[in-house]
Amino acid sequence: MRTLSHLEFTNNVTNALAVQRNFDPVTLQPTNYCNGQSYDFNFHFSPSNNTGFVQNFLVDPSAAYSAVADGPLNSGQYYTGLTFDDVGGLRFLFSQSNHANEYLPPGCTGAGSGWVDGVTRPGIGKLTFTRMPWDSTNNKFTRRTNFFTDYYFSMGPPGDTNLVQQNMKRVIVQPDFLFRAQDSIPTLSFFQKKPFLRGLNNGFTTDASSWQKNSSINGPSSDKDGPGVIQGPIEITFNDFSRFIRVAGTNQGPAYSGIPFQNIFIFNQWGSFTDTTNVVAFNSAPTNVVSATVRTTISPSGSLEWILFGNINGVYRIDSSPVLTNWTPKLTFTNTDGVFTFTNGVTSVREFYRVVKIGQE
Numbered sequence: 001m002r003t004l005s006h007l008e009f010t011n012n013v014t015n016a017l018a019v020q021r022n023f024d025p026v027t028l029q030p031t032n033y034c035n036g037q038s039y040d041f042n043f044h045f046s047p048s049n050n051t052g053f054v055q056n057f058l059v060d061p062s063a064a065y066s067a068v069a070d071g072p073l074n075s076g077q078y079y080t081g082l083t084f085d086d087v088g089g090l091r092f093l094f095s096q097s098n099h100a101n102e103y104l105p106p107g108c109t110g111a112g113s114g115w116v117d118g119v120t121r122p123g124i125g126k127l128t129f130t131r132m133p134w135d136s137t138n139n140k141f142t143r144r145t146n147f148f149t150d151y152y153f154s155m156g157p158p159g160d161t162n163l164v165q166q167n168m169k170r171v172i173v174q175p176d177f178l179f180r181a182q183d184s185i186p187t188l189s190f191f192q193k194k195p196f197l198r199g200l201n202n203g204f205t206t207d208a209s210s211w212q213k214n215s216s217i218n219g220p221s222s223d224k225d226g227p228g229v230i231q232g233p234i235e236i237t238f239n240d241f242s243r244f245i246r247v248a249g250t251n252q253g254p255a256y257s258g259i260p261f262q263n264i265f266i267f268n269q270w271g272s273f274t275d276t277t278n279v280v281a282f283n284s285a286p287t288n289v290v291s292a293t294v295r296t297t298i299s300p301s302g303s304l305e306w307i308l309f310g311n312i313n314g315v316y317r318i319d320s321s322p323v324l325t326n327w328t329p330k331l332t333f334t335n336t337d338g339v340f341t342f343t344n345g346v347t348s349v350r351e352f353y354r355v356v357k358i359g360q361e
Contacts, residue, residue: 004016067086102217103118103214314334
């Protein structure tokens with residue numbers, strides 16, 4: 001409904017401005033209603049961090065959030081349709097009368113003689129995704145030049161506008177959107193002396209600090225504060241989880257699929273779905289394991305520190321080998337806490353390590 005537009009902390013005084021960002025699907029005027037339900041908002045501030053946000057909430061506590069745009073989804077859930085206000089939002093975005101002053105993306109120049117920027121532009125049909133080639137020899141993206149036609153409105157007689165086009169080009173040396181896959185770096189924590197990992201997000205992306213805000217050329221009124229333009233470089237990273245992994249404990253207590261909660265290490269599992277009511281198709285079958293690496297580091301003194309997560313009270317053995325064969329036992333221990341750390345000095349001699357649970361070699 002409303003979002004934070006301005007925030008300032010001065011002499012123990014907080015100045016904030018929230019702007020209306022919800023519009024009636026029929027009249028296109030600002031409104032506090034969404035799908036027939038009234039919303040209000042609160043400010044939340046943290047002066048010590050110089051941050052704040054606006055929290056929107058339903059006036060009727062017994063009502064439920066209904067809009068797809070507002071509804072949080074859990075893993076594996078998806079929507080099969082749109083609500084009245086969701087369609088209204090799309091109607092507003094794709095309306096031929098939805099014009100706004102916008103700047104072109106950085107790096108744009110005219111492909112011919114003369115060109116204009118910072119003018120009124122329509123908001124339809126301007127998004128095109130083109131794959132950027134990768135130069136594996138030089139380990140970088142291949143430089144390319146995109147040519148495109150830009151449309152904008154030129155003011156004519158009073159009350160009259162003309163749609164004008166100009167030929168543009170843009171030199172690109174890196175993608176505007178880069179999709180990557182990598183392992184996350186979890187944080188090891190303890191609850192009631194039981195270990196668990198947090199920070200295992202499905203993915204993350206760069207922030208919006210580089211995005212273009214066009215409020216300066218659209219007027220100061222609250223309904224003209226923007227719109228913004230998403231511009232790169234933006235990196236969207238997905239955690240490289242190919243399987244749903246569980247490290248099971250041996251304690252007594254509540255269980256998840258027969259596995260005690262006290263010592264369980266869970267990764268999310270990637271899957272796919274269609275617009276039918278068929279169940280989600282997972283990429284691979286669940287796998288139970290008896291140990292998992294939390295972190296490996298080399299200390300300033302030159303020692304290897306290998307932190308592992310495993311079965312509580314399980315008996316483990318650390319082996320070493322210079323060539324991944326003919327393993328030699330180095331250490332046998334009982335994992336009393338669920339997490340154990342192996343430390344060994346690093347030398348110029350190559351050495352590999354593995355962990356084995358006794359009885360499951």
